[in-house]
Amino acid sequence: MDLQYKTAFVTGAGSGIGKASALHLAAAGARVIVHAHKDDETRATVDEIVRRGGDAFGFTADIRDDQGFGQALAHALSQSGRLDIVVANAGINGVWAPIDELKPAEWDNTINTNLRGAYLTLHLTVPHLKRAGSGSIVIISSINGTRVFSHGGASAYSTTKAGLLALGQMTALELAKHRIRVNVICPGKVDTEIDENTQARSTAETSEPAEYPEGRIPLTDGKAGSSDDIADMVVYLASERARFITGTPVWIDGGQSLLVG
Numbered sequence: 002m003d004l005q006y007k008t009a010f011v012t013g014a015g016s017g018i019g020k021a022s023a024l025h026l027a028a029a030g031a032r033v034i035v036h037a038h039k040d041d042e043t044r045a046t047v048d049e050i051v052r053r054g055g056d057a058f059g060f061t062a063d064i065r066d067d068q069g070f071g072q073a074l075a076h077a078l079s080q081s082g083r084l085d086i087v088v089a090n091a092g093i094n095g096v097w098a099p100i101d102e103l104k105p106a107e108w109d110n111t112i113n114t115n116l117r118g119a120y121l122t123l124h125l126t127v128p129h130l131k132r133a134g135s136g137s138i139v140i141i142s143s144i145n146g147t148r149v150f151s152h153g154g155a156s157a158y159s160t161t162k163a164g165l166l167a168l169g170q171m172t173a174l175e176l177a178k179h180r181i182r183v184n185v186i187c188p189g190k191v192d193t194e195i196d197e198n199t200q201a202r203s204t205a206e207t208s209e210p211a212e213y214p215e216g217r218i219p220l221t222d223g224k225a226g227s228s229d230d231i232a233d234m235v236v237y238l239a240s241e242r243a244r245f246i247t248g249t250p251v252w253i254d255g256g257q258s259l260l261v262g
Contacts, residue, residue, distance in 0.1 A: 003240040005030030008081045010074075012064060012122055013091030015042025018141055018191065021228035022088050022235040027055030029236050031086060034077050035059030038091070064091045064118035074125050084129040086239045089122040090141040092161070096200040097154035108157045115161035119168060127176065135180040137239045140169045141231070142187045147250065148258035162187075166250055173248030182247040184238045189254025190218060190225040220255035 009026045013019035015037030027033045027050040035050075035057055037043040043059040050057035058080065062073040078084055095111030096103060119140060130136030145152055146159030147166050169185035176183060218224060231253055237243055238251075252258055 002030035003242065004086070004236070007031045007085040007239075008034065008083050009086035009088065009239065010034040010036070010077075010084060010126060011088040011090060012036045012118070013038075014046050014059070014088075015039060018188065018228045018231045019088070019090040020046050021232035022090060022139075023057070024050060024053070024055075025229070025232040025236045026086065026088075026239065027057055028053065029240070031056075031239075032081065033057040034081060036064070036074075036091070037061055038063060064121065065113045067121055070121060071125055078126075078129055083133055084126060085133060085136050087122065087126045087130070087136070087138045088141070088235055088239075089119045089138065089165075091118050091122075092141070094158055094200075097152070097158065099154055100156050103154075103157060111157040111161060115158070116164050116168075119165055123168070123172060127172075127181070130176075130181050131179050136182070137243070138169075138172070138176075138181065138183040139235050139238050140165050140183065140185045142166050142169070142185050142250070144187050144189045144252060144254050144258040147187050148252060169250070170248045177247060182238075182243070184243070184246060184248070185250045186231060186234055186238070187250055187252045187254070187258075188226065188231050189252070189257040191231060192225045192227055218255040218257045219260065226253065226255060 009031040011019055011023045014023040014035045023033050023035050023046055033050060035043055035046045040061045043061045047057045047059045060073040060077050062070040064070050092115040096107040142165040143162040145155055146162035166185050169183050173183035234251055234253060
């Protein structure tokens, strides 16, 4: 129970990496504040944590809305009384399309959800971590935009993921004097539902053909990783075992990005 007596806040915890992170943090002893963008997802994650013997409650809000998200988070933090761990995970793949076909509203939706959402998460939670005298922030980025640039049409998505790495490293230095650690996880292909929600148009036109060795993910002979693989690292980075690690990107992809970067 490495995280006993700690309180963690996880955005986008209704499914995928966010949900797995919330479950693993609770299993490690943390009280978890669950955020999702749909009420049924929020309730489902909270209920699963409680069924497993953990402690959790949650709220539903649009992470792009500074007022609505901020008010809901403030209310949740008033209930928890403290905050020690923040997992900035909420994000979308959005629309993947050639840059001259990608509409401004589509670009803005991806940027606002992934980058503005992460900014607001840190902006609103850091004062609470400062009051606690220490803390751990884990930002979920991607191999796209940090090591991989070959996925056609992913300019908006990859821009946000590159920005999240920069945000993590900038704030790691900024917050170090407050004993707040900030690290960034960059997953490769993971068996979540986010790929199913990608809207793609004319991406073949923008992709650069490449010859890959057999097995796009070397460690698993092409098999995607799991959300649990990412959640295990979230718990580690949130714990005192990672007490001297900050500003560090961790690529969890089975070696995938070493082939296609």
